[in-house]
Amino acid sequence: MKSAFQRSLLEWYHRHQRQLPWRTTKDPYRILVSEIMLQQTQVQTVIPYYHRFLKTFPSFQSLARAPLQRVLKLWEGLGYYSRARNLHALAKAVVRAHDGHLPSTYDELKALPGIGRYTAGAILSIAFDKDYPVVDGNVMRVLARYFAIRGDIRKPATQSEFWNLVEKLLPHGKAGDFNQAIMELGATICTPKNPTCPRCPLRHSCQARRQNLQDVLPVKKKAAATPHFHIGAGVVRRGDKILISQRPLKGLLGGLWEFPGGKQEPGESLRDTVRREIKEELGINIEVGKKLAEIDHAYSHFKITLHAHECAYRSGQVQALGVRAWRWVKPHELKRFAFPAANQPIIQKLLK
Numbered sequence: 001m002k003s004a005f006q007r008s009l010l011e012w013y014h015r016h017q018r019q020l021p022w023r024t025t026k027d028p029y030r031i032l033v034s035e036i037m038l039q040q041t042q043v044q045t046v047i048p049y050y051h052r053f054l055k056t057f058p059s060f061q062s063l064a065r066a067p068l069q070r071v072l073k074l075w076e077g078l079g080y081y082s083r084a085r086n087l088h089a090l091a092k093a094v095v096r097a098h099d100g101h102l103p104s105t106y107d108e109l110k111a112l113p114g115i116g117r118y119t120a121g122a123i124l125s126i127a128f129d130k131d132y133p134v135v136d137g138n139v140m141r142v143l144a145r146y147f148a149i150r151g152d153i154r155k156p157a158t159q160s161e162f163w164n165l166v167e168k169l170l171p172h173g174k175a176g177d178f179n180q181a182i183m184e185l186g187a188t189i190c191t192p193k194n195p196t197c198p199r200c201p202l203r204h205s206c207q208a209r210r211q212n213l214q215d216v217l218p219v220k221k222k223a224a225a226t227p228h229f230h231i232g233a234g235v236v237r238r239g240d241k242i243l244i245s246q247r248p249l250k251g252l253l254g255g256l257w258e259f260p261g262g263k264q265e266p267g268e269s270l271r272d273t274v275r276r277e278i279k280e281e282l283g284i285n286i287e288v289g290k291k292l293a294e295i296d297h298a299y300s301h302f303k304i305t306l307h308a309h310e311c312a313y314r315s316g317q318v319q320a321l322g323v324r325a326w327r328w329v330k331p332h333e334l335k336r337f338a339f340p341a342a343n344q345p346i347i348q349k350l351l352k
């Protein structure tokens with residue numbers, strides 16, 4: 001069964017794989033950039049970012065030399081910005097400790113910022129032809145269906161089961177193609193909804209197909225309801241300039257710039273939220289005016305509604321109390337800074 005599974009999958013992959021820019025290279029740097037960008041992100045979204053990024057930073061050296069702001073600006077709109085910060089830190093570590101070459105052992109890779117078991121396996125197998133497996137959502141879906149595995153794929157114990165299984169399935173010397181093949185099958189044929197079983201190379205021995213379980217597997221228990229926060233933000237003006245602040249490097253959207261503000265507290269009006277947050281984070285007193293924009297945005301584990309208000313500076317010395325940095329900028333200068341997606345509609349309004 002193992003060799004039939006491997007053979008069918010590899011044959012199918014060699015004939016039907018999509019032509020993707022990172023599949024024409026063995027350069028570990030390019031493969032790393034693609035793997036980091038593809039985490040939680042669709043292929044079609046990644047492609048233009050991948051090209052732009054490599055044009056600007058063609059090597060670990062050029063990336064390591066760049067200021068973080070430039071890296072974040074290029075990443076703007078791709079989301080999950082910790083990936084950009086980690087990639088930047090990783091490039092510095094590679095230049096400092098590995099002479100500008102990505103190491104090719106599991107332990108050395110895992111020690112680098114932002115590299116987990118999945119990314120280490122992908123790099124080792126695809127760039128260095130080493131026999132390491134990968135497990136991601138696509139791999140779990142294909143295997144759960146093919147072998148009729150009914151464990152909840154959110155549970156670490158079930159995920160360990162998949163790692164053990166895929167390690168046994170890995171064809172010696174062909175791990176890179178095998179890993180890409182199984183992920184490709186999950187992305188294009190064995191899709192979450194309505195898998196195209198008649199075109200699947202594994203259809204003759206797939207348990208889910210035999211037992212008609214495609215809609216049931218993989219089992220993924222519902223996560224708790226997604227929390228929803230209301231954020232009050234201020235477009236604080238002083239003369240012809242606007243105040244922007246940079247988030248601390250650690251944490252969500254770390255290092256990005258934004259219109260200052262924060263989470264509404266129970267019983268608080270949004271105007272009071274804006275006033276309080278700006279006083280706490282930047283030490284100044286402001287007058288909150290009319291609402292400028294209301295933006296809904298979803299992150300991986302919560303949703304927000306961002307309520308942006310026109311504000312006027314009144315008194316006090318601006319200080320970086322709860323922010324990394326701050327600047328007074330003219331509206332046309334805003335595009336030089338990397339802002340989160342939820343702030344973009346505000347910028348568009350200000351530039352009109």
Ligand code: SF4
Pocket residue numbers: 142145146189190191195196197200201202203206207208209214
């Ligand atoms: S036969 Fe259908 S359910 Fe089974 S692996 Fe192929 S696409 Fe997935």
